[in-house]
Amino acid sequence: MTEPATRKTALDATHRALGATMTDFAGWDMPLRYGSEREEHLAVRSAAGLFDLSHMGEITITGPQAGELLDYALVGNLSKLAVGRARYTMICDEDGGILDDLIVYRLGQQDEQEYMVVANAANAQTVLDALVARQDGFGAEVRDDRDKYALIAVQGPAAAGILKKLTSYDVDGLRYYAGERDLVAGKPALIARTGYTGEDGFELFVSPQDAVEVWEALTRAGGDANLVPCGLSCRDTLRLEAGMPLYGHELSTSLTPFDAGLGRTVKFEKTTNEGRFVGRDALAAAAERAATAPPRKLVGLVAEGRRVPRAGFAVLAGGDTVGEVTSGAPSPTLGKPIAMAYVESAHAAPGTRLAVDIRGSQEPYEVVALPFYKRG
Amino acid sequence: MSNPEQLRYSKEHEWLSDAEDGVATVGITEHAANALGDVVFVQLPEVGDTVTAGETCGELESTKSVSDLYSPASGEVTQINQDVVDDPALVNSAPFEGGWLFKVKVTEVPDDLLTADEYAAFASGS
Incomplete structure (x- = not known):
């Protein structure tokens, strides 16, 4: 089998023009850092940083039973997720091992069932395959939307002020772990108040064809606030300081969410599918083990x-x-x-x-x- | 980036100055410093240690990785740069100047060290 060519994000030329040191990450050619990763890290803590996270994998679930499918396929209680809110959750295999950690956004209108699952780049295909394998019997469609989105994050205490310059959306009214569709720099975007840095910040899912314009608009809007482009190197130290797990490091198929100290993501009290979900029995045993003899x-x-x-x-x-x-x-x-x-x-x-x-x-x-x- | 003409370079990305009274200065190149990223810790040989050309004599730790430090020449260490021990970021900000690592009383310099131009060609291909 030949290795597939390294994939490039819609912002590839922008990174090169900025002099980024690039690295292969999960099959993607991604910016590792632009200058000093320490300075990028400190900029996110004190002002704001701009990240290209387009390697992340988006999967859309729609249909009348989309919520029920996710209740069955994931460990969380996603059918109860309110429109416009997001949740950190996991997908496990039958023996309770973690296939990936995910953020799930509920989109659309109150009477609709539309969810976006965001998976780690390295696991996106695994997650997609598992969701497809688990959708039998549910009135729901699983759609691979990886090529439909570029993902740009602006993170740090100055992030909200920067974003406000580019949208009429009520940025201050957006709660942590919430996301809604609006315009940023005149381009359609899912504006989410999520991140992986331990700071306030936003993740903007935009069309790849709009990515450069949105990136450049953010760069201009953030100039006064000391916004700097940031690579994956500082993203890793930021999430580590924030105690956030990284798949392949703190999380793996040989660990359950309870082993990783993230048992709170597993909801046994589900009202759909008679409480059944993939991995339930193994996870119940893991919960018992974690409580008594970890x-x-x-x-x-x-x-x-x-x-x-x-x-x-x-x-x-x-x-x-x-x-x-x-x-x-x-x-x-x-x-x-x-x-x-x-x-x-x-x-x-x-x-x-x-x-x-x-x-x-x-x-x-x-x-x-x-x-x-x-x-x- | 430009590599100072008066220095000699190893394929392990160290530089070596001309000896003055038999003592030469050692550091790592700007190319190597850039490849490492922010250096956060340097472990240098101690004064009085004997170092051997092409062999490890310390390590450089950066955000992402740790790299061995190779001596570009053989001899006895006469001085280490305490400034760089206290502030390893000097390796990134001034690799050919304030970020020098140690001085060595040279007993042998390998004859395959590179000139600045040869090193630039070597580094651009690595």
Whole structure:
């Protein structure tokens, strides 16, 4: 099998003109950073950053039983989601393993059933295939809309002020985890108050043919507010500081949402399909295990030294391996290395002193509660 | 970017100055610094250590990765740049100047080090 060619977003030429360092991410050629990733990170914390996230995978579900299909196919209670609202949820396999984490938006009118599922780029095909496989018997259509959208995010405390310059939509009235269709810079957009940075911010789903114009309009509107283009490198450190999981690191098919500390996303009290949903029995067992005898817990680690832990590094207590790092990076906000790790429950309490094996040397780390950073 | 003409370059992206009184300065190139991204931690050899051309003598940690530091020449380390230990961002902001890494009393310089032009051609192809 030959590898498919790397895909380019509608903003590819824009990134190159900005001098971006590009990287392959889940088969997409994406900006890693434009200049200093640390400065991009700090700009999002203090002002605003502009991201191209067009690699994310959009799947639209419509039809009279769209909500019921999602209740069955996902772990959340999506039929109860109000129009204009969004929810963080997961799709699991029959044994409860996480296939992906998702944001689901309910769109359209009150009397309609229209949902948009946003999947991680690397998992979008898996999610699409699973939804199609699970749609039998439901009056619902599953549509691959990956090519229909470019996704531009503007994130940071100045994001709302910047967006307001480009739309007559009531930006201040849009709640966190809500999204509605309107115009941005004169172009149709789904304006969502969501993000992956730990800051206030917006994600704008627009047509690929409008992406450059919307990006440039945001750049102009954000000039006074120190808006800077931001790559995936700082997106990763921003989400890590915010304690947000990343599929392939904190989440995988070998873990259930309960193992990942995200059991709250699993709703057993569903009113549709007689409460049945894919993975239910396995997830009920996982919930019980997590409540009584969790094998490992996801924790935060903060360094005392300056060497940076990376995914896969062993976490040690008294020389014995008690866990594994899933993500690690130098934290621009804290000024020291941080990590997320799965560690045995006995060593998971905040304040516990552990070590991370960094290329043969045991570096001291302390367990802290997640997130590392919470906006004030 | 321009690589200073007076320096010599290794294929591991280190630069080496001409020796003065037998002591040469070592750093990493701007190309390497850009490829690494923001450097957040440098581990250098200690003064008095013997380093060997082409062998690792430290590491550079950036947001995304860690890279070994290779010595471009053999000899004894006479000084390390404490400024860069305290502020590793100097590697990014001034790789050929304030971001130098260590000085070495040279006993051997490999004869396959590159000139600035040769290195530029090598780096653009890597």
